[in-house]
């Protein structure tokens with residue numbers, strides 16, 4: 001199913017956008033699924049920079065990347081994505097942000113809006129013209145609402161001449177559905 005899981009929607013769009021040899025960023029590598037996906041898109045001559053603040057996430061991503069045989073193009077960075085400009089030289093074709101906490105891990109360790117907004121800003125600066133930053137906002141129960149609101153209001157005020165910002169809504173889903181977002185840099 002394409003629409004049920006927002007990750008599939010985002011990945012489907014990126015499949016048509018990222019080409020072999022390009023540089024991309026996984027800003028929240030977590031269990032490493034998106035890192036492997038990106039490495040398969042960019043190929044062995046591309047570069048995937050994958051960030052996470054948890055050793056567990058970096059370890060799990062490393063295992064998944066090696067199992068998929070794509071380790072040559074992946075750089076794993078145990079550091080907050082708000083510092084990505086120290087490690088990544090642009091232009092990048094895309095950056096993926098999946099916000100929230102690592103499934104199966106301590107829910108208290110999660111993305112937070114000041115770092116997220118700072119990191120999205122840095123990703124936009126590194127982005128090539130025609131490139132895309134993707135964000136999936138996960139929130140619900142007692143967490144993530146402030147980050148949702150702050151990220152949405154930051155994205156809503158981006159210059160229309162420079163960026164196209166698209167937010168998708170799960171209209172018939174209750175219980176705080178995730179919010180997939182695409183930000184395209186104008187050519």
Ligand SMILES: C[S@@+](CC[C@H](N)C(=O)[O-])C[C@H]1O[C@@H](n2cnc3c(N)ncnc32)[C@H](O)[C@@H]1O
Nearest residue numbers: 028029030031032033034052080081102110111
């Ligand atoms: C929803 S999970 C990501 C899932 C991942 N994309 C995957 O494919 O499995 C969110 C991740 O963001 C990480 N995180 C939280 N704050 C961060 C920060 N400032 N910089 C980078 N990663 C961060 C968490 O440790 C967690 O692993």
